[in-house]
Amino acid sequence: MTSDLILQRMMTLHPKVIDLTLDRVWRLLAALDNPHDRLPPVIHIAGTNGKGSTQAMMRAGLERDGAAVHAYTSPHLARFHERIRLAGDLISEDALTRVLDRAYTANGPEPITYFEITTVAALLAFAETPADWTLLEVGLGGRLDATNVMTPRLCVITPVDLDHQSFLGDTIAQIAGEKAGILKRGVPCVVGPQHPQALEVIEERAARLGAPLLAYGQHWHVGVERDRLVYQDETGLLDLPLPNLPGPHQITNAGAAIAGLRHLGATDAACEAAVTRAYWPARMERLTTGPLVDLAAPAELWLDGGHNPAAGRMIAQTLAALPRKPTHLVCGMLNTKDIAGYLSPLASVADSLTAVSIPDEANTIPADETARIAASVGMMARSADSVQDALASFAGGDPVRILICGSLYLAGHVMRLNDAG
Known part of the structure; x- marks a missing residue:
């Protein structure tokens, strides 16, 4: 049985009406002996734009320092396998078929969304493959996203803007509330540039949870000087090449990635690799x-x-x-x-x-x-x-x-x- 065939079967389980909830995810995780509790340390990334680029930069930096890194992203472009990287490599057809089949069998005929069941399959693969870090990109929103089932080592919230209003709310403040749902008590969070109303919502939730923020414009700064990327935080200044990912917006995405890497103790070489070695297809x-x-x-x-x-x-x-x-x-x-x-x-x-x-x-x-x-x-x-x-x-x-x-x-x-x- 191929992964494509199992994925087609999973689509038949999709509820007729989408209601964002974690109940179906918790049920399936429990049936699989809670693989989310056995992941390598997690970096959880939410936001409207820039999630994938920021994740790609962080992965490039961590790997430069010799770490083995799992990564989960969605949607895929050409093949589903793109969503899951195991210790740096795209998941093989055999490994993907195995975890999809186990998730499908454990779920039985119960309704579950395609994204929920495939996310659980990814978590199962991550739990059973040794690595140093797990990078998880939120699929939709954050608070009730299927990835929001563990306590991460670090959160990242990239810029919040209008998108998916039918699920997340009609205002930037409402959408920011959903994105800020990934915050956990005491867990630090890197925050990229935000609309004032989004930042206010994020700061309020962080204060309630005692989650330290590392916010753009407050705790770290990034910009371009003489065709170089200049990053600064309380530990010092970095003078780096411009990001290899094109576009002015990649400057602040790089800043968020570097802020996260520096918080995790990465080397200056890792920070440079983040901006020079990242690969993220179909983004300019x-x-x-x-x-x-x-x-x-x-x-x-x-x-x-x-x-x-x-x-x-x-x-x-x-x-x-x-x-x-x-x-x-x-x-x-x-x-x-x-x-x-x-x-x-x-x-x-x-x-x-x-x-x-x-x-x-x-x-x-x-x-x-x-x-x-x-x-x-x-x-x-x-x-x-x-x-x-x-x-x-x-x-x-x-x-x-x-x-x-x-x-x-x-x-x-x-x-x-x-x-x-």
């Missing part, structure tokens, strides 16, 4: 080889999976900081997202948008609707039947910049299409 990633790159030539091809208004602002800032070149978007989004909010910041930096529907995704916005919304925020917009058709329209033309964007699901589709192997 330039694609340099593959069939889609060849199709779009001589245009340069970029890929990003951001999908909320804050991500739109970050992408716009990143594009504005690149050498000026005509820039065209190929965009597909889900109907659960604030499409106009995402596209509005991009209108000033994009010369056109070609809308596509996301293949095999029930919640995709039809391409014509995405194009209509793009036009309503001032973009020159059209639609295409596929990513390939959109790229082919640029083939052999000027060496423009093309960014495929709007959804991690679209990014995963693109990565599979562009897999030359």
Whole structure:
């Protein structure tokens, strides 16, 4: 039995109505002898944007100091295996099939969400594989997320913004309350840059729990001077290369990662590795080889999976900081997202948008609707039947910049299409 087959079976257990609760997770963990109690020390990361980048930087730093690191992230892009790293390596097909089957068998016919049961399977794999650290990225919110079942060694909250309002609340303060649900009594928390109302909520909860905060602008500072990243906290100053992950927002993500690493006693070399060795695909990633790159030539091809208004602002800032070149978007989004909010910041930096529907995704916005919304925020917009058709329209033309964007699901589709192997 393959992992894909077991994952398909798990989908049949998904409740008809999603209610965020930890009850189903606690039940399954107990049936598996509580693997969450046997994890290597946990670093728990929540936030709206920047979770994955911050986790990737922390992993690069810890591994530079010789640590074996588990890592859990979601969603995956091309293959489910991407969600689980065991002691630094992507989980093997045999190991994944084994833990998925054990979780599925232990759960029986009881209703449980796909994310909940697969998270429990990941925790089972982590508990049974020796490592020095476990990095857990929250899937949705924090307070009632399936990852929120243990007491970590350190928490990290990256910037909080509007996203998933139907589950987390309509205001930044409400969403911050859900993210701050990962805080535990006495456990330190690194806090990235926040809206004032989000920071107030986080600080209030931390005070109630006696959880020490290491907050941006208070306990640590980061910025760019003479094309170098300069980080400072109470223990001193670090002068480092700029992050290899592109975009101005990666400066503060790097700052949060370094603050966490310094708190854990990492070396200066680890902090440098965090900004120079991190790899996080489909986050303003330039694609340099593959069939889609060849199709779009001589245009340069970029890929990003951001999908909320804050991500739109970050992408716009990143594009504005690149050498000026005509820039065209190929965009597909889900109907659960604030499409106009995402596209509005991009209108000033994009010369056109070609809308596509996301293949095999029930919640995709039809391409014509995405194009209509793009036009309503001032973009020159059209639609295409596929990513390939959109790229082919640029083939052999000027060496423009093309960014495929709007959804991690679209990014995963693109990565599979562009897999030359």
